[in-house]
Amino acid sequence: MAIPRAAKTQRRTRIQEEKEEIILEAALDVFSVNGFRGTTIDQIAEVAGMSKPNLLYYFRTKEAMHRALIDRVLFTWLEPLRAFDANGNPESEIRSYIRRKLEMARDFPRESRLFANEMLQGAPHVEDELRGPLKALVDEKAEVIRAWATAGKITKCDPYHLIFSIWSTTQHYADFDVQVRAVLGQEHAGEGRFEDAARYLEQLFVDGLRIRHN
Amino acid sequence: MAIPRAAKTQRRTRIQEEKEEIILEAALDVFSVNGFRGTTIDQIAEVAGMSKPNLLYYFRTKEAMHRALIDRVLFTWLEPLRAFDANGNPESEIRSYIRRKLEMARDFPRESRLFANEMLQGAPHVEDELRGPLKALVDEKAEVIRAWATAGKITKCDPYHLIFSIWSTTQHYADFDVQVRAVLGQEHAGEGRFEDAARYLEQLFVDGLRIRHN
DNA sequence: AGATAATTTGACCGATTGGTAAACATTACA
DNA sequence: TGTAATGTTTACCAATCGGTCAAATTATCT
Numbered sequence: 001m002a003i004p005r006a007a008k009t010q011r012r013t014r015i016q017e018e019k020e021e022i023i024l025e026a027a028l029d030v031f032s033v034n035g036f037r038g039t040t041i042d043q044i045a046e047v048a049g050m051s052k053p054n055l056l057y058y059f060r061t062k063e064a065m066h067r068a069l070i071d072r073v074l075f076t077w078l079e080p081l082r083a084f085d086a087n088g089n090p091e092s093e094i095r096s097y098i099r100r101k102l103e104m105a106r107d108f109p110r111e112s113r114l115f116a117n118e119m120l121q122g123a124p125h126v127e128d129e130l131r132g133p134l135k136a137l138v139d140e141k142a143e144v145i146r147a148w149a150t151a152g153k154i155t156k157c158d159p160y161h162l163i164f165s166i167w168s169t170t171q172h173y174a175d176f177d178v179q180v181r182a183v184l185g186q187e188h189a190g191e192g193r194f195e196d197a198a199r200y201l202e203q204l205f206v207d208g209l210r211i212r213h214n
Numbered sequence: 215m216a217i218p219r220a221a222k223t224q225r226r227t228r229i230q231e232e233k234e235e236i237i238l239e240a241a242l243d244v245f246s247v248n249g250f251r252g253t254t255i256d257q258i259a260e261v262a263g264m265s266k267p268n269l270l271y272y273f274r275t276k277e278a279m280h281r282a283l284i285d286r287v288l289f290t291w292l293e294p295l296r297a298f299d300a301n302g303n304p305e306s307e308i309r310s311y312i313r314r315k316l317e318m319a320r321d322f323p324r325e326s327r328l329f330a331n332e333m334l335q336g337a338p339h340v341e342d343e344l345r346g347p348l349k350a351l352v353d354e355k356a357e358v359i360r361a362w363a364t365a366g367k368i369t370k371c372d373p374y375h376l377i378f379s380i381w382s383t384t385q386h387y388a389d390f391d392v393q394v395r396a397v398l399g400q401e402h403a404g405e406g407r408f409e410d411a412a413r414y415l416e417q418l419f420v421d422g423l424r425i426r427h428n
Numbered sequence: 429a430g431a432t433a434a435t436t437t438g439a440c441c442g443a444t445t446g447g448t449a450a451a452c453a454t455t456a457c458a
Numbered sequence: 459t460g461t462a463a464t465g466t467t468t469a470c471c472a473a474t475c476g477g478t479c480a481a482a483t484t485a486t487c488t
Contacts (some may be wrong), residue, residue, distance in 0.1 A: 015465070025455080033335055038253030041446065054466055056447065113334050116389070120327050120334075121247055123392040130396035138397050155421070160398060161414035165383045168390070172382035175330070178337040182344035183352050183365035184374060207369070208422025229435070229485080255476065268436055270477065435484065444475060454465065 021056050023048050024072065027065045032113040035121060036066055063125075070118070070126055071112045080104065081137060081163075087145040090153045091206055094166075098201050101170035106194045112174035138163060153206075169201055234272050237262050241279045246327040247380060250280055277339075284332070284340055285323045294318065294376040295351060295377075304367045305420055308380075312415050315384035321406045326388035353375060368409065369422075383415055 026048035041062055045052045057186075059065040080100035087106055105112055118126055129188045138160065145159035173180060173194065181189040244253045255276055259266045273279040294314035297309055300395035319326055332340055352374065359373035385409065387394060395403040402410075 013455090013464075016358055019465090024385035034251045035249045035331070035334075037248045040444080042444085051467055052446090053448080053468085057465070060447090062446070092339045095345070116330065116334055117249075118248055119390045119393050120249075120330055123396075127392065127396065130393055134393075135397050135399060157412075158410055158414045159354070160402070161320055161411050162418075163391075164394060164397075164411075165415065166417060168382040172378055176333045176378075176382070178341065179333055179344055179348075180378060182337075182341065183349050183378075185349060188374070197375050197378075200372045201379065203371055204376075204379060204418070204422045205371075208418045227434075227485090233435090254474080256474080265437055266476090267438085267478080271435070276476070297474090429467100431486100431488085433484105433486075435460075435482100437480105437482075439479090439481100442476100445473075446471105447473105448471075449469090450467100450474100451469100452465100452467075454463100455462080456460090456461100 016058070016172050019050075019054075020068075022050075023055055023058055023065065024069050027069050028073075028110050028114060031066060031069060032110040032117065035117040036062075036125070037121075041065075066125060069114065072112060074126070074129060076108075077104070077111055077115065078134070078137060081141060084141050084144070084145075090148045094205055095202050098166060098170060098205060099198060101166060102173065102194060102198050102201070105172075106191075107173035109174035109177060110169050116171070146201045166205070169198075169204075173197055224349070225292060230272070233264075233268075234282075236264075237269055237272055237279065238283050240273060242324050242328060246324040246331065250276075250339070255279075274391075280339060283328065287328060288340070290320070290322075291325060291329065292348070294349060295355060298355050298358070300361075304307075304362045308419055309416050312380055312384060312419060313412060315380060316387065316408060316412050316415070317385050319386075320405075323388035323391060326385050330389045330398050333409040346394035380419070383418075384394060384411075387411055 004092065019111045023044065026044050027039075029047050034043075039062070041052055041055060045055050048055065055065070059148065061067065080097055083100070084097055118124075123130055142159035144162065145154070145162060148154040149156045149159075184193060221307065237258065240258050241253075244257045244260050248257075250368060253276070253351045257265055258279065259269050269279070273282065294311055297314070299310055328357060332338075356373035356377065359368070359376060362368040363373075394407065398407060
């Protein structure tokens, strides 16, 4: 008798951990490109190299796979913002936040696209997380930025829209990668484009905010 | 005998124009949210308020609907960039480009999401347009910006990444609308958010580029 | 009005969808 | 080694998919 997903044993088998890893990896491949509705379990099964019923042994529904994937990715995705330090130097904090976000766009483009897909569809599966934990985190960091502005360390500006602009400019290089490559052309579309982007964005944000260079 | 899509008559009927309009409007609703793969003809038919075979009388395949929709939207979508004037004042040109793009994000969010969906999927239906006409247009405008920089009217910066950053920051308010609303919360998520965004972005880009105020 | 062309629909097709049942194979553990 | 739990697969299901067809309806033109 098969009891999937550690219902009886509490502890997860070695095989369970390995297979769930493989499945989520494959699911990330497919969901990030085709979105939830556009993804079929068969596609994921093929990428994962296992049969469809075998997938459904580990995750009972397509929703369960998507849910598990979102949950896992959401935490790491917010890491850079969590690392944003109130006690740090404004210029270096913003610089390194941009750098980290850009590295994530380069190294984890599928994760970025997974979220983008979810947002485009109106976030039917994660709206609660947005209104709850995400808003709370952004509120906290926005307050830090506002304090910097009040203290005259930074130009006065709307901290929420500042955060939005950092999110959008950096994630653009993951979500719109095809367009970026197409427009830059063969010669400038190499991996150097991330360094070019980093240089440009740091210039834009730091000078744009008139951050005091100590 | 039914001859769809003006094969014989050359001229399009009044009914043809009306119905094709209704269909594309409905298709925009659905494609922009669910992407190509995630959209079904039945969904479009229901939104359009007509039977599925009736849709297929005007557009023979789902691809044909999507194609027609992309073609129509692509032109208007690039309007703001086309209006970018080499002879204008750098500051006002960039300001009004941002303003126009932000207005489009506010007034035509579905069009923005349609493209975003297409990009996330790797642009399987429009890659040629990206490498061709779009790249050509961007190359031309990038040259204008570079000339401004050379003339000292503007801070030296990578013109391509400047354009990317204007695209991403403005379209963010259409594509990630749910997230923006969720983070801003009930009180700041009203329509005023576009004016706040406009104010912030103009400040960011204009001061960031150290444009000379004549 | 009558004829002809344009439009609309219900019934239907084979393929694909998410998911299930049960037989079979493998593993872990006594 | 034996056996019970875990893991895997084949065959299958009803629902939905993109699309066709022929018949019925409506608009157009003389």
